[in-house]
Amino acid sequence: MRADRLVSLVLLLRQNGRLSATALARELEVSTRTVLRDIEALSAAGVPVYAERGRHGGFALLPGFQTELTGLNHDEALALLVAGSRPGAQAFGLGSALASAMRKVVDALPEGHRAIAAGAAQRVLIDPETDLLARRLVAEEVPDSVVTEVRRAVFAGHKLRIHYAAVDQSPKWRTVDPIGLVTVRDQGYLLATRSGTERTYRLSRVLAAEELAEPAQRSDRVDLDRVWQERGTRFRTGGDQVTVLVRVSPARREDLVRTALAVAAEVTDADGWLRLEATFQDSRHAEWALWQLATDAEALTPNWLRDALRERAAAIADRYES
Template structure:
C-alpha cells in the first residue's frame, strides 16, 4: 500500500503547526484544530510526534493553558511546499518590485527562500519558475509597456511615508502648471498599467498624485492623520469614478473584439463593456477631450463605430470628408 501522499500531508501539517506556534505563541488544542482544520485528537497526536522528534513543546495545564514552544526556538524548515515556493519565485519575476522600488529587498528575500529549500527541491522549483514569464516589457505585438521615470529616491521616500504613517512633503509638477510644494497624509500606493499613484489626504480633502510627477519627496516626523484600517480597492473605485466625471469626454463606441485592446490602450478609462453579436463589443469609455477621441477612434479605421456623442460623430465625418477630398483631387 502506498502512503506517500498521506505522509507529505502530515509533514506539511507538522511544519504548519510549528510555524503557527512560533507566530501566535501559546494556543489551545481547540484553537489549533480550528486553524488547521483537523480534529483535536489529530492535534494531540501531532504534538506528541513533534515532541518525540525533539521539538521543545511545552504544555500548560489548566483553564488558561495550552501549547507553546521554547522561547527563541527556531527551525530551519521553511514550511514551503513546491507550489508555495514556486508562487513566491514567480511573483518575484513580475514588475511590482521594480515599480515600488523593491528590487533589491525582493532579490535578497528570494535568495533566502531558495537557499532554505532542500537541494533537490531547489532545482525543481528553480526550473519551474523559469518556465513562467510575468508581465514582460513588450507584448505579442512588440508594443513596449508604459514605464515612467521617477526622480532619484522619490519612490523610496514615498513608500516609507506610506508604511510608517508619517506625513509626506513633495514638490509636484502638474501638467502645464509650475511646480508646487504639497504636504499630505499618505494613505496608500496604487499601480495601474505601469503608472503609480499616491492616494492621500490634504487638509482633510481627498487627493491623488502621479508619483512620476514628483520632483522630490521627504518623509516628515509628524504622524499622518489617517485611519488605521484601509480599503484601497474601495477608495480607488471612488476616486476613479470622481476622476471620470470631471473634465473628460464620455464616448459610447462599438468595436471589433480583436481591436479592443488597441482602443483601451488609448482611452483614459473603461466605464462599461457589453458584448454584441458578430464579434463586436459595445464600450462606454472616457477620453481626455474631443481631439483625443478623434485621434484614437481614427486609428481603428472601420473596426470602430461611435454611437455618441454626436459632436464626435460629426468630427469624424468631417475628417473622413477631408481625407476623401484629398485623394479624389
Template sequence: MRSDRLLSIMLLLQTHGQLPANTLAERLEVSVRTVMRDVEALSAAGVPVYTVRGPHGGIALLPGFRTDVTGLTADESRALFVLLSDRAYADLGLGRAIGSALRKVMAALPAPHRPDADLASRRILIDPVRWRGGPSRPATDDLGVLQRAVFTDRRLRLRYRHGDDGRVRSYTADPYGLVHKAGVWYLVADHRGEPRLFRADRVLSAGVLDEPVRRRDGLELSEVWDVLRRRIDDIPAPVPVTVAVRREILGRFLRVHQADLAGPHVPAAALPEEAGERATVELRFRSLGAAQALLAFGADAEVLAPDELRRALARRAAEAAARYADGT
C-alpha cells in the same frame, strides 16, 4: 477541506501565538464548536496544542513548535509579500486562496523577518488593470524617497506638477503606501485629512519629514486605494455611444478604444459573413466632447447613436472640410 483547516489553525497559532477560539472561528469562517473539535484532532495527531481557560485564555502551541525557512534575507522575505490587488486575484479565481497561502508563508518565515514582511503586504500594492487609456511612464528618481516615507511612517513634503493644468503646487502628505498601476507608480496619501492620489512621475521633488504620519485611524492602503480608484473608473452618468465599424479596421478600433468598451466584443475574424462589412460596437464616454475623438476614424467608424453626437461630428467635419476647401 478539514485537512486545510487543521493546517491553517497551526499556522495561525505559529504566527500570532495564543488566540481565542472565537477569533480562530472567525478567521476560518466556522463555528467555535468546529474549532474545538479540530484542536482535539490536532492533539490526537501529536501536535502540542493546548487550551488556556479564563477571560484571557485561548488556544496555543507549545513554545518552539514552528517551522522556519532558512536562508531567506529580510529583503527576500519582504519581496514575497508585495502583492497584487484583491481585484486581480478575484479575476483569476484565487480570492480565497491568497489568504491561506499568505498564512502558510508567513508562518514559515524566520521570526525576525515577519514584521517587515507584514509591513510590505500593507504598504505596497500592485494593480495591473489598465486605467481608461494613457501610456506608461518611467518611475521618478524620487520613488526611493516616497518608499522610505512609506516604510518609516513619516510625512512627506512634495512639489507636484498637476496633469490637468500643469501648475506646480506643494503638499504635506501622510502616505498610506505605493500602488503600481498599469506601468505607473502612484503615492496614496492623505492631504489635510482627505485621500489624494499623486503620480510618482509628476513629483518634482520629495522630502521625508521628521514628523510621524497623521493617517485616519482604522484605514489600510487597499481601502483608500479602492476609494480613489473608483473615482476614476466609475464614470458618473456615462454617455452611451453606438458605432458601426468597418470590419477591416475593427481590430485597431478596439485596441484604441479598449478602455471605452461597454461590454465584451467579438474579434473581426470571428464575425460571420452575413454580419455585413460593419460591426456594431457599444462604447461609453465621460461626455459628448470626449466621444468626438471618434472622428479620427473618419467614415470607417459611423456613429449610429446618440443623434446629438452625430450632429456634433457633422459640424466638426464640415468645419474641417471648409478649412481645407480652398487648398491654401
C-alpha cells in the same frame, strides 16, 4: 497538508494579533470546524494560543511568543520565485532588495528542491518587456531619491511633502498623509489624504519628496484593495464624462468596450454592425478611443466628435497627399 496549514495558522496569528475562527477559515480556505480542531492541536503541541470571548473576540497568541517557522515546501518556494519576477517592486525602488530576497529563498531550500523550484521558475514569464507585436511596454521612471522618501513615509506613518506636477498645472509643493502604495501595469500610485480629502498621486509626476517627522493622520489598518476600488469608481463616475452613440464592427466590439468607462443600449443594425451608447472620461478620451478603431467604428453623435475625427483624418490625408 495539515502541517502546512498549522504553520500558516500560527503565522496569521503572529501577523494579525487576533483573528476570529471565521476570518481564519476564510484565509486558510477551510471550515470553521477545521480551524477549531487545528487550534486544539496547536494547544496540545505547546503553542500558547488562547481564545477571547465577546463581540470583538477571537484567537491570539500569548504576547512575546516566537518560533522559527522557516520551512518552505516546493509550491511555496515556487510562488515566491514567480512573484519575484513581477516588475511591481521596481516601481517602489525595491528591485535590488527583491533580488537579494529571492537569492536567500533559493539558498534556504534543500538541494533537491532548489534545482526543481529554480527550473520551474524558468518556465514562467510574468509581464515581459514587449508584447507579441514587439511593442515595448515602457515602465515609468521614478528617481530613487523620490521613491525612497515616499516609501519611508508610507511605512513609518509620517506626513510627506511632495513637489507634484499635476496634468496641465505648474508643479506645486503639497503636504499629504500617505495611506499606501499601488502599482498597476508598472505605474506606481501613492494613495493619500490632503486636508482630510482623499487624493491619488502618480509617482512619475512626483518631482521631489521629503518625509516629515510629524505623524500622518490615518487609520492603523487599511484595506488597500477596497480603497483602490472605491477611488476607481469615483474616477469613472466623475469629471467631464461624455456619452457617444457609436456604430462598431462586431470584430472590434471588445476593443471599444475595453477603452470605454461604460457601454449601454446595445443593438444590432441590419448590416450586422453594433450600435452602442459608450461613456468616456472626457472629450479627449472619446476622440482617442474612436480614432484607434479607424474605419471599424463611426461616431454618430455628438456632432463635435464627428467634426474632431473628420478634421484629424483630413490633416493626415493632407500630410500624405503628395
